[in-house]
Amino acid sequence: MMENRFVVQEGHFHIADRNSYVLTGWFEGDGQELPEHMDFSVFLDCERQKIKIRSYSDDSVRQKYMKYDLKVSREYVIIVRLPEDLRKYRRLFLCLADGSRVYERRISQLRKLQGQLNYRITNIQSTGASCVVTGWAASEKPIKINVFDLAKEPMKCEVSHFPKPDVALEYREAQQLYDSGFSVTVPVNGRKKMLLQITDGEHSVMREFGASDKNRLSLYMKKAHYYMKRNGVKKACKRAVNELYELVGDTGNYMKWRRKNMPSEKELERQRKEQSRFRPFLYVITPYEDVHYITSAAISLKNQTYSNWKWVIVCTVEEKEKLMERIRTHIPSEKLRIIPADGEEGYQHRIAAGMRKTLEQLRKQEKDKQKKDDPSWLLLLNPSDTLEPDAMYACVKLMETNAQMDLCYTDEDQISEDGKNYSEPVFKSDFNIDLLRATNYIGHLLLIREDAAVKTGSWNPSCLSEASYDYVLRAAETAAYIGHLPRVLYHVRENGKQGRRAGENVLNEHYKRVGLPAYAQPSPTPGIYHTVYQWMETPLVSVNIPNKDHIDDLDTCVQSLLSECTYPNYEIVIIENNSVEESTFAYYEKLKAQDSRIRIVVWDDVFNYSKITNFGVAHSRGEYILLLNNDTEVITPDFMVEMLGYCMREDVGICGARLFYFDDTIQHAGVIVGLGGICGEGFQGFPKENGGYQNRIFCPQNYSAVTAACLMTKKSVFEEVGGMDAEFQIAYNDIDYCLKVRSTGKLVVYNPFAMLYHYEYKSRGTENTAEKLARYHREVDLFTTRWADLISAGDPYYNPNLTRRYQDFSLRRIELLK
Incomplete structure (x- = not known):
């Protein structure tokens, strides 16, 4: 019999099969070696049900729970096949081999959840004339987002979808999972309430939301109610107390945190x-x-x-x-x-x-x-x-x-x-x-x-x-x-x-x-203070832009460079990557005729961002390389001068920029290793005028990594560390590159005075196939294994007293109730 208590994180209905219920859990304090197979039993009242048990012990398990400050080495996923008609049953139980019950749900609760879409609203924020709603929805079908006024008249809105690694790890049973994260920006136009519809074509949910972020506490209370429906009153009360305790912040929170972290009299x-x-x-x-x-x-x-x-x-x-x-x-x-x-x-x-x-x-x-x-x-x-x-x-x-x-x-x-x-x-x-x-x-x-x-x-x-x-x-x-x-x-x-x-x-x-x-x-x-560098030299900078079709995005990017950039000595190297539209190649010819500094090099192999980047750098003539996404647009004309100022220092290997979403909220202001269990971008979603914790958004500083959406590096440094690792086909290649450069003793600098828009996820594909999900998990495992010591020890440019769960540099969570 296991000595440690088995903890069920949360139950949900199988994404593809609504007659199957999925339970995920782990053994608390599982420092010992745990077997791959455990003897679990699931009952509907007194009837034992058929179950499938899967266990995972790879690095993705560790990074999944690390953000909760939990050390979990093996995760168990129990899939319960439920009868077609649940009406004659009252309760579902999960038992261990010794007969002890570790999970219990009323069937009335499960029946209400059975036909619902798996989704969550994570934040509602007002940015003046508009309102931004962020969240996620998990489905094997594409998610569509609509916004209506209270009269159910459709409203115009900007919707972007993006991957949510934590959601992908939560719904491991999915054969394919479309990009589950979403951000919806909708003009307020004086409205106080609106309706958000989330649908995958088969399941749909309509959610009312307020146009102001003044009632953020109300949002958390609604999340607590949602959690209660799924997990019961007892667990929900504990979770709500801890969530609201963290939300309080300021003196009350810090005073409690301080008392807990002070050394005892003993x-x-x-x-x-x-x-x-x-x-x-x-x-x-x-x-x-x-x-x-x-x-x-x-x-x-x-x-x-x-x-x-x-x-x-x-x-x-x-x-x-x-x-x-x-x-x-x-x-x-x-x-x-x-x-x-x-x-x-x-x-x-x-x-x-x-x-x-x-x-x-x-x-x-x-x-x-x-x-x-x-x-x-x-x-x-x-x-x-x-x-x-x-x-x-x-x-x-x-x-x-x-x-x-x-x-x-x-x-x-x-x-x-x-x-x-x-x-x-x-x-x-x-x-x-x-x-x-x-x-x-x-x-x-x-x-x-x-x-x-x-x-x-x-x-x-x-x-x-x-x-x-x-x-x-x-x-x-x-x-x-x-x-x-x-x-x-x-x-x-x-x-x-x-x-x-x-x-x-x-x-x-x-x-x-x-x-x-x-x-x-x-x-x-x-x-x-804003440091301005005055180097005598003006070395050639090669701006490398990978592209596959999406000529509207590319045109916005290139034209903003040509019309706005004040630095005189640069070339633009567009790395053509398997485009299929004839208009794309016609546009390339137009660009070459427009400016002699523009060159097109052709990558004719399968898509691999690391290989494409290495290929582009190999064909670049510049002493400095600016890696730039095709879905970016210049804001500050001297951004290249700003980045080059730092990059030309002997002790610096990389310089990154401050990037904004189309709604002027932060997309990138430095990357923190260990945030969310792997790595994450600090202050993401903060308004442009907000400096964040200790005004760090506004401060040039060293970070462990910056995003390659806009990254300048010395070509010599790039070649010294072997460029980007081709094993990272899509995910974490830029972070891995930054950490390799850091390991040589060179600094990575974030410069907030270099500003661009990054219309993220407009031109990337979705993680919508089993093959892509498997590739993503392989890259997670590779990154967390290679940089395990750094993830475990904590990012030196972050503080261990700050949370790893959120991007706002808030105080690290203290669980009041367990």
């Missing part, structure tokens, strides 16, 4: 008693200001589980007495050093004095041979801020894992004035040089090793509020390794806005020091 006590050989000395530097919060800072230091530290406070003689009144009961004298601030006026000058005199003391100790072998570290604690009790301990543990680390930073949040509430957590990327050049994302808590601090030089008070930005940039320039601890260990009380002019100045000085021909200028978003 763990803190264990840390205090721990004896370790590695005990670097930490100097905590604080520029004193006459604020009553200094007591909170003192208490947070007193509570540290790591004891090898000293608090260095810079203040005047007059301030010292008041300071000591506030901290003497918390900080013993041997852990305190007061540095006179005479002549050091201003907050930044006091930081400079504290760091300078601390380093002088360390040099004197080294000269007198009083210094221990373990290096000392410096960190800055603002007088109004506090640390978590295990902040120093956790940072020291990170230092111990990497002897080459010169800098270390952590995540942070904001603390209320009374010190009781925490909010606005900042969950950061691992070291991200291009994000740092867009904004000072590192912030607090920052620790620097003493020798690295000497190399970095003095704190520069003349930079005013951007002195910390200047210091971090200078430290990063010489650091051998920069570590990131993805835990909220520092709590900030807001001290006002940063000066933008100083930020541009420190960035420009940084570019001079590192020898990059670039300058920073303001962006439309305060606190974010």
